[in-house]
Amino acid sequence: MRKALYIFGLLADADVELMARLGRKRKLAPGDVLIKQGQVLDRLYLLLDGHMDVDISGLGVVATLSSGEILGEMSFVDSAPTSATVRALDEVSLLELRKDELEARFASDPALGMRFFKAISVFLAERMRSTIARLGYGGAASLASEELLEDELDEGLLDNVAIAGERFSRLMRLLADAPEA
Template structure:
C-alpha cells in the first residue's frame, strides 16, 4: 500500500491539482541525497517512481528503511519544524514531486478548507506510520489499517481507494512524454 494514498484520499481533486501545479518534478540519480540529517528540509516529497534509502548517522549510516513509489518524505519536519532525523538518498534513478514548504504554508494560511483536509491527511498518515512501527516491533508486517469498527473500516477503505485513483491520475498528469523516463512506469496503486 502506498502511503501517499492516505493524503490523496482525504484531499479533493482541486487540492491535488494545486499540488501538481505547485510541485516541481525532480529526477534523482543513484546515491543523490534528497534530505540530509540535521539540515533544514525545505520541501515535502512524493516519490513518484524509484526507490530511496533512509539512514541515520548514529547507526553508522546503515539503512534503516527503504522507500518506494507512493511514499511521502519530509512531512515530519514540515509538521514540527525540526531538522530531519535521518538522511534520505536515492537507491536508483528516482522521480519525486517536490512541494515547497514555504509555498505550502502560504496555501494553508490562505485556504482554510484545504488546510483542514491537508492536516487531517497528515494526521492519518503519521498515525498509520506509528501503528506500522508498533506492529513492526511486534514482528508483524506493515498493514495500513488498525482494527476499526465497520463504519471506520469502510471510511478508510473508501479513502484509500480514492487516494489510489488520485495517485494514478497524478502520475499520468506529471508524466513527461518528451523525456520519456516513465514510458514503462506501472501506475498500479494496489502495491
C-alpha cells in the same frame, strides 16, 4: 503505493491538481542524497517512482521507501531538523512541494490546510504503528498489515481507496510532461 492511498483518500481532486501546479518534478540518480540528517528542510517530497533508503546515524538503514511515500513530513509539521538521511537506491522521480508556497495557500484556503494536515496526520499515525509493530511493542499492527481484521479498518479510508488510487494516477498524468527542477 499503498501509503499514497492514505493521503490521496483524504484530499480533494482540486488539491491534487494544486499539488501538480505548485510542485516541481525532480529526478535523482542512484546514490544521490535527497535529505541529510540534521538538515533544516523547507519542503516536502512525494516519491512518485523508485526506491529510497532511510538511514539514521548510529542505527543504519531503518526503511526502504517506494512510490507513494512522503518524505520530509515531520520537519514540515514541526520545523525541526531532519531525523534521517534519505538516499536514492535507483533512479527516482519526486514531486517537491515548498513549505512557504503551501502555507500561503493554506492561509487563503483553510479547508485545504485542514485536509492536507489531516492526510499528513493519518500518514504519520500509520508510520508510527508500523514502527511500533516492527519493534514488537504491544502487538500493534499497522494499517498496511494483513494482521488486521477487515472490521478494524477505518470505513472512511476503505471507501476512499479507489478514489485515492485515481487521484494518485491523475497526479502522475498531470506531471508526465512537467519540466524537471
